[in-house]
Amino acid sequence: MPDYVKVMRDGEVAIITLDNPPVNAMSHHLREPLFAALKQARDDDAVKAVVIACAGRTFVSGADITEFNTPKALAEPSLRDLCALLDAFPKPTVAAIHGTAFGGGLELALSCHYRVAVKSAQIGLPEVKLGLLPGAGGTARLPRLTGPVEALKIVSSGNPVAADKAAKLGIVDEVTDGDLAEAAIAFARGKIGTPLAPVSGRSDRIADVDMAAFDAASAEVARKARGLDAPVKCAEAVRNAITMDFDAALKRERELFIELVQGTQSKAQRHLFFAQREAAKVEGVGKEIEARPVKRVGVIGAGTMGGGIAMSFVNGGIPVTLLEMNREALDRGLATIAKNYEISVSRGSMTTEAKDQRLAAFKPTTDYADLAECDLIIEAVYEEMGVKKEVFGKLETVAKPGAILATNTSYLDVNEIAASTARPRDVVGLHFFSPANVMKLLEIVRGNRTAPDVLATALALARKIGKVPVVVGVCHGFVGNRMLSSRSAENEDLLMEGADPAQIDKVFTDFGWPMGPFAMGDLAGLDIGWRNRKALGKTAPIADALCEQGRFGQKTGKGFYIYEEGSRAPKTDPEVSKLIEETARAKGVNRRAISDEEITERTLYPLINEGARILEEGIAARASDIDIVWTNGYGFPIGKGGPMFYADTVGVKTIVERLDHWHGKTGKEVYKPAALLRKIAEADGSFSASKKTG
Structure with a gap:
């Protein structure tokens, strides 16, 4: 003993x-x-x-x-x-x-x-x-x-x-x-x-x-x-x-x-505690796999995302070479970074000396050649495959042997990006969440040919800079954004069928989300989703119409809500109500009263359903990994443990029954229960007890 x-x-x-x-x-x-x-x-x-x-x-x-x-x-x-x-x-x-x-x-x-x-x-x-x-x-x-x-x-x-x-x-x-x-x-x-x-x-x-x-x-x-x-x-x-x-x-x-x-809340939070530990266990990346040394990181793009990523590494003690295409954009990005640190100083969370030390850790440049000294290079450029491939083509000529090449893409195929280089084993997705210097989640996207030591390095770096890493596979939107799309698909239909943005947002905040989907869209910028839909050939009649009017959310003072100058408080806009009613009428939709319960079922249950499909396909290794993604990156209430844990508390059988109900009423694929979901329901089981790990 x-x-x-x-x-x-x-x-x-x-x-x-x-x-x-x-x-x-x-x-x-x-x-x-x-x-x-x-x-x-x-x-x-x-x-x-x-x-x-x-x-x-x-x-x-x-x-x-x-x-x-x-x-x-x-x-x-x-x-x-x-x-x-x-x-x-x-x-x-x-x-x-x-x-x-x-x-x-x-x-x-x-x-x-x-x-x-x-x-x-x-x-x-x-x-x-x-x-x-x-x-x-x-x-x-x-x-x-x-x-x-x-x-x-x-x-x-x-x-x-x-x-x-x-x-x-x-x-x-x-x-x-x-x-x-x-x-x-x-x-x-x-x-x-x-x-x-x-x-x-x-x-x-x-x-x-x-x-x-x-x-x-x-x-x-x-x-x-x-x-x-x-x-x-x-x-x-x-x-x-x-x-x-x-x-x-x-x-x-x-x-x-x-x-x-x-109580359920503590069980949920303890589930997340152990889930975070489990997420660090990655198939093929054992203790014998050594991480590559990373003494300097390169970040391409000094905008909101790139600047936040760069700050994350500097805050973690790793110097950064920050690249932009021209001096004006570079200076603008550096000014934003300096302003962010000044805010920390004014709040008392950072000393002036610490601010100066961190700013000194940035090496600004407009020359790709300066990335040659970097051990890890992350691109944070426009979300378009051609642009990404062009960047990786340039990196091919300047990155030193053994340097890790990472893409911050939110949706795109990491395997296709990796195939555009002669070193696909060195390519990995590092999907940060905005603002990157604040948000904890880091989706590490494992390509078909990503080397084990690249994953080991990404995991070690994530912990060093205070992120919560989850390794996921390649598909459109990976885990978080793919599931988000399944939820978002119902938001517009609920509007046209009779709900309004304020009602839907209130259902979300009452559930425990920090914000509802429409207030969040206004905060993030409606133009982001608009560009992504256009790239995929998809439409969202109401959101698209708002964007066509230049209503991009808080940054333009108008979106799904209207914002008074200097205020972030959303106010209902009669013009939006009119637009919703006219769109519904044009599509022959008879609007009706929609209950809060229906809103919850039609937005949350498809989310869980898509999570089950992700497990079936092996995009996520564990149901608990999905919970870590959603509680750390999307604001899912921690007291409910994440979507898959929440499914267990509601009962998978109940969720399948309600999905079958809505599938019968609408015929939509989003409501058709995934095979894994139905299998667990038929066994009267749960995700936590399921042996399915992808």
Whole structure:
């Protein structure tokens, strides 16, 4: 059996070291020997103080979420038992923090009398990102150190806090630049014989609280939650720390935790957590495949997309050669990049020095020859196959051997682009989402001849620049945009049959989407979809008519909605209502009242249906990969887990029945259930249980 807990002595100080690789998660097999070691140190008269430290690269990173909903989660001793033991400890206890003390790790540290951290350490309570709240006293103890408003920020956001800031907030008692063990032992020795004040017994930071300020902060949390339960429950739990005694607040925290852990939202968010890990596993790209070194990236195109891609790499510490066709376009792109960084400085999220360093990492050029030094070159030019091939033809002559050539295409055939070069093994699709410096998703498009080490490099780079990568196959629109097309096909028909843009958008936002499809189209620019439809020989009568009138959305002040100058708030436009009615009449459509339920079924179920087809064809390896694409790139509500997870919660059989209903009424292919969807329904199964992986 591994030795998960080791105990050493330095004079009167016992050092209890936890060693549960890779991140010292608070698994039951760690809790049990730790509880025993603490009791032994408590009862040993020769021990006058205790330091809890961790081996490896980090302090306790949190609970072991693989134990959730298993007997091990309830097995004694629980983390709450450990925290209670430390609360009542008769000798000074010090947590020695390096790496990260997250979740249950921070709760363990908060139960100690004191905390010493290295300067590089981070602390946090990220449970809210799994649809949960701290379940072992985090919401009851933290406000006693920081005050309730600061505690609410930490608990409801789940974001990490650096050691220096944690010290200013009162969470950490000492930050050291030196040897952590020595500093923690010295700190503990200095507390021997002094009066002990467990965090649970401190009340000065929760006395005479400005409740109006706390209520305002709680209201802001609820506003940003957009239907998620966990942030709101976090605010309730922190409030309890102010209004209840410690034991009552602790009891209520546990009740709230159980409510959340058993709820669909947390199950959805935990599904996404594991789905992201699974997405990193790519067939044919094992640990033995080494990524190519990338010391400089070239980006072709300094427009909105190209500039955002370039910023992503610079932000990740990789210098960029930025190419444009002429100096005017190049200067315009650089000015936009500089403006974006200035905004970050004005918000306090970046220092002027950091801004200057990042701007210095850009090498602007109008000469393709300057791309010769780049290890990866990404084109972000106009979405037209001829233009893409022309660019790759030029790259053929300047890119050095072994350089990766990437296309940022949203729809086009990566295999056709790769075939236009003499090095198809070096070609890959890197589909960033706009704005590229903000959006997390990166669809890595694997061509038929893309080399495994190219994929390994793309995956490693994605993580380095803070993206969530998903490897997908080649088809028109790949995973995300292909599914989006199946949803968008019904939007116009719903309008002509009797709905209006505001009703449809409200159905979407009520479901949990950040925006409805028409407001989103206005934001992105209706001309983008118009150009794509024309290239494919497709039409959308209402959207096309708006574009023909120069109504491209917010940038022109008019689209599906009208926008007053200086405002992004959409307002219903009678002219659009008139256009919809006239178009319906011209096509012989009798308009009628359309229910919100019908809108949901006719937009969401075809989306799921197309996802099933994508799995059948092997374009996506797993249903969970599709969920990662849609929650990270398209705003699918994380509390519903992505379209395929949501299908499981509704019931695949129910979805097939409704698709059959609409297919019978309309005859449209978009409603014809995919073979995989019907197979799962007939087996009364689910996507999560399906063995189909493409």
